[in-house]
Amino acid sequence: MSGAETTQEPKLYHPSEATVAAAHVSGMEAYQKLCAEAEADYEGYWARLARDLISWKTPFTKVLNQDNAPFFKWFEDGTLNASYNCLDRNVERGLGDKTAIIFEADGGEVTKVTYSELLARTCRLANALKAQGVKKGDRVVIYISMSIDGVAAMQACARIGATHSVVFGGFSAQSLRDRIEDTQAKVIITADQQVRGGKSLPLKAIVDEALTLGGCDSAQKVLIVKRTGAEVGFNPERDVWMDDALAGQSDSCEPEWVEAEHPLFLLYTSGSTGKPKGVQHSTGGYLLHAALTTKWTFDLKADDVFWCTADIGWVTGHTYITYGPLALGGTEIVFEGVPTYPDAGRFWKMIQDHKVSIFYTAPTAIRSLIKAAEGNEAVHPKQYDLSSLRLLGSVGEPINPAAWEWYHQHVGGGRCPIVDTFWQTETGGHMITPLPGVTPMVPGSCTLPFPGIQAAVVDETGKEVPWGQGGILVVKKPWPSMIRTIWGDPERFKKSYYPEDFKGQLYLAGDGAIRDAKTGYFTITGRIDDVLNVSGHRMGTMEIESALVSCTELVAEAAVVGRPDDTTGEAICAFVVLKRPRPSGDEAKAIAKQLRDHISKEIGPIAKPKDIRFGDNLPKTRSGKIMRRLLRSVAKGEAVTQDTSTLENPAILEQLGQAY
Ligand code: WT7
Numbered sequence: 001m002s003g004a005e006t007t008q009e010p011k012l013y014h015p016s017e018a019t020v021a022a023a024h025v026s027g028m029e030a031y032q033k034l035c036a037e038a039e040a041d042y043e044g045y046w047a048r049l050a051r052d053l054i055s056w057k058t059p060f061t062k063v064l065n066q067d068n069a070p071f072f073k074w075f076e077d078g079t080l081n082a083s084y085n086c087l088d089r090n091v092e093r094g095l096g097d098k099t100a101i102i103f104e105a106d107g108g109e110v111t112k113v114t115y116s117e118l119l120a121r122t123c124r125l126a127n128a129l130k131a132q133g134v135k136k137g138d139r140v141v142i143y144i145s146m147s148i149d150g151v152a153a154m155q156a157c158a159r160i161g162a163t164h165s166v167v168f169g170g171f172s173a174q175s176l177r178d179r180i181e182d183t184q185a186k187v188i189i190t191a192d193q194q195v196r197g198g199k200s201l202p203l204k205a206i207v208d209e210a211l212t213l214g215g216c217d218s219a220q221k222v223l224i225v226k227r228t229g230a231e232v233g234f235n236p237e238r239d240v241w242m243d244d245a246l247a248g249q250s251d252s253c254e255p256e257w258v259e260a261e262h263p264l265f266l267l268y269t270s271g272s273t274g275k276p277k278g279v280q281h282s283t284g285g286y287l288l289h290a291a292l293t294t295k296w297t298f299d300l301k302a303d304d305v306f307w308c309t310a311d312i313g314w315v316t317g318h319t320y321i322t323y324g325p326l327a328l329g330g331t332e333i334v335f336e337g338v339p340t341y342p343d344a345g346r347f348w349k350m351i352q353d354h355k356v357s358i359f360y361t362a363p364t365a366i367r368s369l370i371k372a373a374e375g376n377e378a379v380h381p382k383q384y385d386l387s388s389l390r391l392l393g394s395v396g397e398p399i400n401p402a403a404w405e406w407y408h409q410h411v412g413g414g415r416c417p418i419v420d421t422f423w424q425t426e427t428g429g430h431m432i433t434p435l436p437g438v439t440p441m442v443p444g445s446c447t448l449p450f451p452g453i454q455a456a457v458v459d460e461t462g463k464e465v466p467w468g469q470g471g472i473l474v475v476k477k478p479w480p481s482m483i484r485t486i487w488g489d490p491e492r493f494k495k496s497y498y499p500e501d502f503k504g505q506l507y508l509a510g511d512g513a514i515r516d517a518k519t520g521y522f523t524i525t526g527r528i529d530d531v532l533n534v535s536g537h538r539m540g541t542m543e544i545e546s547a548l549v550s551c552t553e554l555v556a557e558a559a560v561v562g563r564p565d566d567t568t569g570e571a572i573c574a575f576v577v578l579k580r581p582r583p584s585g586d587e588a589k590a591i592a593k594q595l596r597d598h599i600s601k602e603i604g605p606i607a608k609p610k611d612i613r614f615g616d617n618l619p620k621t622r623s624g625k626i627m628r629r630l631l632r633s634v635a636k637g638e639a640v641t642q643d644t645s646t647l648e649n650p651a652i653l654e655q656l657g658q659a660y
Contacts, residue, residue, distance in 0.1 A: 008514075012440040013408070015417050015466055019390075023299050025436020025451075031559040034451035045452055046074070046288070053285065053291045053327070056080050057257040064478065070498040070507075072478040074285035079190050081255035082264055082287050083126075083159035086326035087119040088255070099331045102354055103148050103304070106195040106337035111149055115329070118155075120251035121148070125156035127249040132240070133220045134187050136161030136256050139266065141185040141219075142312075143176060143207060145169045145194035146336045149225045149242070150312050153189045154322045158264060158283075161256035168313025169194050169201075171604040173209035175276075176366040179268055182214035182278055182488065191225040192232045197341040204232040223582035260284025266487050267273050267315055269425040270318040270540035271496060272510075272529035278487030278628075279315075279425050285480030287323060289429035293450065294324030297419050298358050299391060299436050307333035308360040308393075308542070309347070312539075315425040316395055320360060324429070339365050344372030347501065348411075352384045359411070360393035360421075366411075367567050373410075382412045391436050393419045396536030397569045398524050404443035417576040422446035422524055424509060425490050425538070428481030431455060431509075432522050445521045453479055455522065457513050468517030470525055473508040480532060482507065530628075532562040532570050537606050544572060544609070547602035551595060554578055559618050559626045560609065563635040571610040573635035575618055575656055582614045588660035611635065615656045621646045631656070 020027050025034065038045040043063035050060070060078025090098070096116035103111045113121070134140060140162050144150045150166075157164035165183045167176050174592045180188065190207045193200045204224055211219060224232070225242045261448045266284040269277040294300050298320075306325050310316035325332045332355055339347050347369065351359060369639040373380040392412050394404075399420055408418055417436040423429060432455055441447065449455040454476040456464050465471040475482075486493040498504045512525040527533065530541040541560040548558035557577040565571035576595065583591055592612040599607050613634075627647060634656050644650050 003486060010445075012442060013417075014440045015437055017295050019417060020437045023435070025296050025299075025435050026437045028438055031435060031448075031451060033048055035449075040331050042452075042477060050075055050078075050284070050288045050480070053295070054080060054288055055085055057084075060260060062250050066478070068594045070478070070494060070504060071490070072482065074282065074478075074480045075260035078284055079257040080260065081159065081161075081285070082283050082323065083122060083335060084255040085287060085291075086158075086323060087115060090115045090326075090329040091119055093329065095329045096328065099150055100326060101151065101332060101334050103334045104350060104354075106198065106208055106334065106341065109146065118148070118152065118326075122152045122155040122159060123251050123253035124246050124249040125149075125152050126159040126253040126454040128223070128245040129162065129187065130160055130253075131158055131186055131249070132223070132245065132622070133165060134160060134162050136258065136262075138162045138187075139183040139185040140439065141176075141180050141183060141188045142166045142223065143169065143188060143203060145191065145196070145203070145227075146311055146317075146334055147191070147225070147227070148334060149191070150335060151322050152261055154265070154312065154318070155326075159253060159255050161258045161262060163263045163265055163628055165268070166313050166318070167268070168311060168604075168648055169203060169365050169607050170313070172601050173206045173213060174602050175604055177210040177213040177216060178275060179278075180210060180219055181277075182268075184218040184265055186218060186220055188219055188222045189225070190222060191227040193228040193230045195228060195336060197338045198573045200228050200230060200561060201628070203227075208233050209234075212561065260282055263484070265318065267425055269315075270531055270538045270543055272540060273530055273542050276540070276543070277489065277492060277496070280484045280487050281428055281481070282484050285482070286428045287327060289479070289481030290319045291326035291327040293429040293433075293464045293608060294320065294330070294596065297382060297421060297430050297450070298360070298393065298432050298436055300325060300328050300330050300358065301566070302329070304330060304357045305329050305333065305355055305388070306358045306360075307335070307351070307354070307356045309339070309362070309365065310360075310395070315428070316360075339369060340372065344369055344376070344377050345381075345383065348379075348384040348386060351386050351389060355388035357388050358391045359389055359572055360395065362396040363399040363403055364397065364535040364568055365392070366407050366470045367389075367398070368370070370403060370406050371567065378627045386413060389413070389416050391419070392416045395421045395423070397533045398526070399444060401443035408443075417441060420444075420446045423523070426483040427475075427479075427509075428483070431475065442516075442519075442521055445523045446519045449522075456501070456506075457515055457522070460501060463505055465518055467515040470512060470514040472503065472528060473509040473513040473522075473524070475509065476505075478507070483604070505603050506604045534562070534565075534572055534606065535568040537605055539572065539603075543603060544574065544599060544607055547599045547607065548574060548576060548595060550602060551598045554580075554594070555590065557618060558654070559628060559631055561628055561631045561635050562633065565610070568610075572607070573611040573631075574609040575613050575631055575634075577615055577617055578618070582655075586660050588614055593658075610621060611659075613656050613658075614660065615652055617649055619644075619650075619652050619656070620648050622648050
């Protein structure tokens with residue numbers, strides 16, 4: 001960026017008058033009024049919304065309980081059921097015949113289900129789970145691709161008070177095993193196969209493999225949805241075809257009314273150290289924020305067609321596919337496939353075909369579709385009728401201004417606001433985001449906190465820094481949809497999110513941020529820990545390092561860092577010291593492939609490094625600490641300008657800088 005550009009006023013994109021007038025939160029004054037309400041009576045504000053948006057079986061009388069901080073409780077004496085709120089309630093309101101889900105399969109076949117049908121399907125599944133012995137409080141692991149069955153399986157768990165833990169279909173048998181063991185899941189729901197980009201890929205076979213890796217004795221039953229009809233291994237003592245499990249089950253099932261704090265789901269995400277952590281979410285507070293953010297950030301209305309392209313294996317798919325839009329009685333798309341199959345016009349064609357009005361995707365997808373459109377006119381969005389769109393969203397990583405502008409102009413026709421939503425698996429829903437009828441947008445900024453969310457930028461001591469100065473992103477007050485604990489590891493929860501440095505008073509997001517000196521808008525500057533964001537997928541560098549060194553016959557030592565990547569945001573770069581002399585040429589290539597395959601087996605293909613460099617050693621301080629900041633420069637291909645005086649072996653940098 002040139003000096004002239006940095007001092008230039010950022011261009012503001014104002015929402016149109018029509019958008020403002022029609023929006024649920026209409027205009028900056030309305031936004032400020034909500035913020036002021038929360039400021040004046042924090043608990044009263046959330047209680048009002050919780051009564052407004054959620055149907056309670058037993059109304060709550062207590063709002064926030066901070067007695068055992070940071071293990072906060074919200075609405076603790078209220079009882080409810082998430083699936084009742086998402087399904088029955090809509091049928092009771094007369095939406096039984098309204099389309100809940102428009103499912104489009106990888107190959108293009110479309111299946112629609114109404115709210116009544118989805119309710120019946122969920123109830124039968126819930127009854128089937130009960131018949132397999134699943135009770136309130138049990139965990140169910142769901143390892144399935146995007147499907148109506150996937151959503152119904154989550155809803156069915158919620159219906160009977162079982163806690164679901166969805167594992168993304170791109171994770172390996174080893175990762176799946178870890179999650180089954182950690183959750184002690186009683187039942188696993190999967191499919192014979194998954195279909196992506198015209199290819200059939202295994203699911204059940206990976207479950208079988210995971211269960212042979214040990215530690216999975218809790219898993220008594222495996223329910224298998226027939227997706228492709230492929231031949232799969234079948235253990236009659238343990239495996240049950242979903243069709244058989246459903247046969248004869250009633251399509252009504254009384255919801256299990258659970259306490260607001262009852263764990264609705266566990267979802268594993270990477271941290272800076274150790275194994276992925278099982279983020280535990282509540283039922284009441286979580287569902288409130290799922291519904292509220294869907295209403296205010298996406299401005300969801302009765303006739304909208306909402307499409308969130310995330311997978312149900314990630315939190316975005318939980319909040320903005322399974323729970324938020326359904327809680328509001330919306331119509332949504334569930335898509336099985338990938339954006340580039342049969343060609344990179346798939347998203348645009350689907351928006352056209354289904355008259356999608358609200359579209360929510362990740363910057364990585366946008367960037368790869370820009371590339372594709374630039375190389376091939378035929379898949380450029382201008383070839384499609386995208387006039388149904390009225391609102392766009394972005395999530396998962398910072399969106400670079402160039403991608404923002406393209407998205408705005410070529411997808412949104414210059415008329416659709418873009419909500420750049422900052423949040424995390426741990427936050428349950430949006431934390432900092434424009435509201436479409438409120439916020440003048442600046443490309444690359446997630447703008448202002450969602451009403452009621454007390455976000456701030458602080459220094460290492462927890463003191464707020466002036467606007468215009470970068471720092472650490474924190475949240476000052478507990479909010480309803482926040483993580484409740486790390487499953488089985490409350491100490492790690494405290495340490496990770498309410499560190500002593502901030503006297504246990506501030507929620508640490510793990511990101512850096514800066515507020516604009518004039519507008520106070522937030523821009524996220526990236527993770528401050530050893531967590532990478534590759535194509536919007538969160539990966540711990542330590543996890544990848546552990547996977548590498550677990551290849552004991554080859555690897556002596558490994559260090560993993562991220563480097564900026566035009567398409568995927570960040571790319572994984574691994575520095576490896578082998579137990580044998582440093583290889584070069586074809587031999588190095590072959591070993592690199594072997595290591596990638598190994599990581600793929602240990603974690604999943606999403607964790608494969610883009611770059612692997614071999615060295616005789618790693619850059620270390622005299623006390624033996626790996627100097628990662630130097631490796632980051634080397635990974636970028638930069639000349640190392642940092643101070644290397646504490647470095648034991650400076651010559652190693654040059655060696656690691658060389659690609660084989
Ligand atoms: C991390 C959370 C939130 C659902 C998907 C990812 C990064 C997320 C943005 C954004 C800049 C963002 C942060 C955050 N992130 N949204 N709009 N702008 N960065 O959930 O896997 O828990 O990852 O994603 O670094 O901490 P996640």
